[in-house]
Amino acid sequence: MERGAPPDVLLQRPWLPVSISGVQLLAKSWFGETEYHVLLTDMQCVWGERMDSADIEKRAQELNRRLRAPVKAFFSHLSEVVRPALTGSGGGEDGEATISVTHQDDGNIGMKLKSELAGLPFYWEFHCTPAPVTVVCSQLVRPLLAMSFLLQRQVEQLGGLLGRKDAEIHDYRENGATLSRERLHTEVFEERTYREDYMSKAVPLLCSDQSDALRFDGDLQQLYGAVVSCTNSRKRKLSEEPSVEETLVDKPNNISSLGGSVVDSGAAQDVQLEAAGARRPNRPTEKQSLPSAPAERPSLKPKKKKVGLFR
Amino acid sequence: MERGAPPDVLLQRPWLPVSISGVQLLAKSWFGETEYHVLLTDMQCVWGERMDSADIEKRAQELNRRLRAPVKAFFSHLSEVVRPALTGSGGGEDGEATISVTHQDDGNIGMKLKSELAGLPFYWEFHCTPAPVTVVCSQLVRPLLAMSFLLQRQVEQLGGLLGRKDAEIHDYRENGATLSRERLHTEVFEERTYREDYMSKAVPLLCSDQSDALRFDGDLQQLYGAVVSCTNSRKRKLSEEPSVEETLVDKPNNISSLGGSVVDSGAAQDVQLEAAGARRPNRPTEKQSLPSAPAERPSLKPKKKKVGLFR
Numbered sequence: 001m002e003r004g005a006p007p008d009v010l011l012q013r014p015w016l017p018v019s020i021s022g023v024q025l026l027a028k029s030w031f032g033e034t035e036y037h038v039l040l041t042d043m044q045c046v047w048g049e050r051m052d053s054a055d056i057e058k059r060a061q062e063l064n065r066r067l068r069a070p071v072k073a074f075f076s077h078l079s080e081v082v083r084p085a086l087t088g089s090g091g092g093e094d095g096e097a098t099i100s101v102t103h104q105d106d107g108n109i110g111m112k113l114k115s116e117l118a119g120l121p122f123y124w125e126f127h128c129t130p131a132p133v134t135v136v137c138s139q140l141v142r143p144l145l146a147m148s149f150l151l152q153r154q155v156e157q158l159g160g161l162l163g164r165k166d167a168e169i170h171d172y173r174e175n176g177a178t179l180s181r182e183r184l185h186t187e188v189f190e191e192r193t194y195r196e197d198y199m200s201k202a203v204p205l206l207c208s209d210q211s212d213a214l215r216f217d218g219d220l221q222q223l224y225g226a227v228v229s230c231t232n233s234r235k236r237k238l239s240e241e242p243s244v245e246e247t248l249v250d251k252p253n254n255i256s257s258l259g260g261s262v263v264d265s266g267a268a269q270d271v272q273l274e275a276a277g278a279r280r281p282n283r284p285t286e287k288q289s290l291p292s293a294p295a296e297r298p299s300l301k302p303k304k305k306k307v308g309l310f311r
Numbered sequence: 312m313e314r315g316a317p318p319d320v321l322l323q324r325p326w327l328p329v330s331i332s333g334v335q336l337l338a339k340s341w342f343g344e345t346e347y348h349v350l351l352t353d354m355q356c357v358w359g360e361r362m363d364s365a366d367i368e369k370r371a372q373e374l375n376r377r378l379r380a381p382v383k384a385f386f387s388h389l390s391e392v393v394r395p396a397l398t399g400s401g402g403g404e405d406g407e408a409t410i411s412v413t414h415q416d417d418g419n420i421g422m423k424l425k426s427e428l429a430g431l432p433f434y435w436e437f438h439c440t441p442a443p444v445t446v447v448c449s450q451l452v453r454p455l456l457a458m459s460f461l462l463q464r465q466v467e468q469l470g471g472l473l474g475r476k477d478a479e480i481h482d483y484r485e486n487g488a489t490l491s492r493e494r495l496h497t498e499v500f501e502e503r504t505y506r507e508d509y510m511s512k513a514v515p516l517l518c519s520d521q522s523d524a525l526r527f528d529g530d531l532q533q534l535y536g537a538v539v540s541c542t543n544s545r546k547r548k549l550s551e552e553p554s555v556e557e558t559l560v561d562k563p564n565n566i567s568s569l570g571g572s573v574v575d576s577g578a579a580q581d582v583q584l585e586a587a588g589a590r591r592p593n594r595p596t597e598k599q600s601l602p603s604a605p606a607e608r609p610s611l612k613p614k615k616k617k618v619g620l621f622r
Contacts, residue, residue, distance in 0.1 A: 151462035177488035230518035
């Protein structure tokens with residue numbers, strides 16, 4: 001049974017920098033009606049967990065022996081309590097809920113939640129195991145390579161523009177123009193020299209900043225959003241074409257469609273790009289709204305009826 | 312037993328675009344004295360294989376029943392024959408050797424080699440399984456995020472420089488200067504407008520190019536090389552510090568060293584950067600030289616002694 005968010009939906013979520021019990025991570029999460037899909041990374045590894053309704057019910061019973069409420073009754077509580085921690089939008093610790101992260105000997109990551117539901121303790125545990133390599137590729141590797149490629153083209157474009165401004169300046173000066181303030185003078189931009197300087201000086205300096213590994217800042221978030229929007233536009237167009245995997249068997253001279261699930265020829269939609277351009281993914285208070293019907297939010301039972309949730 | 316290249320050595324290798332029996336991949340490889348480590352990716356998944364001397368000997372016997380030569384005798388042949396295919400430096404098919412790639416049902420990738428050694432057929436198979444997520448992170452995710460971050464800073468820097476040139480041009484024009492050729496006129500660079508235009512127009516256009524997923528071109532290769540050189544400089548300095556993993560257990564307020572194996576505070580060495588700057592990783596004929604002692608290259612026995620290699 002296919003669990004968790006449709007891959008497209010999770011891909012559209014930004015990687016948000018979070019700090020849970022002092023552990024710095026990037027997190028992506030999707031909470032459906034009674035299911036969730038969480039991805040975490042510290043850039044050394046990527047972990048994930050997908051749980052459907054049955055899984056959640058079973059674990060909830062194991063962790064909360066007195067609980068007898070259906071999943072829908074407590075799931076909204078669970079997602080409300082854990083959301084601040086997974087979106088970096090709040091302490092996650094408000095006196096009623098505590099969340100902690102543990103790195104386990106077997107390479108897994110555990111997140112333990114203690115909260116209060118209808119006056120009684122409610123416990124939850126996320127058991128995150130190393131994500132499949134294909135997930136790491138779709139959620140991180142391909143978008144990051146696309147981002148690098150796009151940024152490199154931007155650098156070239158700006159370099160070209162600098163060259164044109166130098167030509168304009170040269171024309172003014174050749175015709176006798178002088179600056180009223182000499183400090184406004186700029187050197188001629190020489191692309192190769194600039195790049196070599198950047199490689200030899202700026203790169204080690206920037207690399208020495210220890211938070212680099214998690215520096216998925218606002219600009220990069222925006223570019224990530226634009227890139228994954230393209231990906232989804234492409235996927236919808238490709239849905240009736242042969243899968244990429246079928247093209248991997250010995251076929252000479254024709255596998256230029258490899259990676260076709262990310263990119264392909266043809267016009268792209270820009271509907272989602274408008275959304276991507278307008279979206280500011282570094283707002284940690286971003287709500288987890290789905291393109292499809294939002295998750296039902298059953299109201300919590302008032303305390304006097306707590307016997308309805310717990311035995 | 313720790314097999315394969317020391318992680319640092321493999322990290323320094325570029326991801327080279329290769330085409331094996333028509334399948335487009337990025338490949339990294341290291342051939343030691345009688346061992347190898349190969350990584351392949353089509354950006355949908357990442358596969359790898361590490362084999363030591365004993366593994367190689369065993370498989371060689373299984374595939375070549377008549378073979379009775381020690382590993383050293385045929386290993387140099389194996390690495391010579393497969394190198395063009397894994398570095399994209401030649402057809403790999405010269406009438407004597409053929410290499411094919413097969414995508415298997417179990418998600419693994421196989422590469423079959425048929426060559427001629429001392430007048431008789433010599434077969435080899437690479438059995439590549441999905442790489443550990445930690446390897447994907449160190450070889451792809453972290454470098455690509457660092458590259459994106461560095462390129463983004465470059466874009467900002469160039470934007471700032473454009474602003475300064477606009478200020479210079481404005482000064483000339485304010486003092487009455489005019490262009491001798493109006494076509495040299497440039498618009499004032501407005502960073503936000505530029506970025507929004509780029510997101511909405513250039514991004515979908517560039518994403519629609521189907522070879523994007525594998526476009527690890529010369530400039531990106533160079534940046535990758537610079538970034539991983541920093542990584543190794545940092546690692547050597549950190550070798551006596553507590554491991555990153557130890558810092559992942561509940562410790563509030565102190566995990567700024569997360570990702571420390573990639574980056575850390577302090578001065579970086581620029582020795583390797585000179586090498587990185589000078590290196591042109593997109594030369595497919597790059598030799599697989601190791602920083603340590605090169606692999607021993609035993610000479611092939613002449614045909615008249617073929618009974619020495621095969622029964």
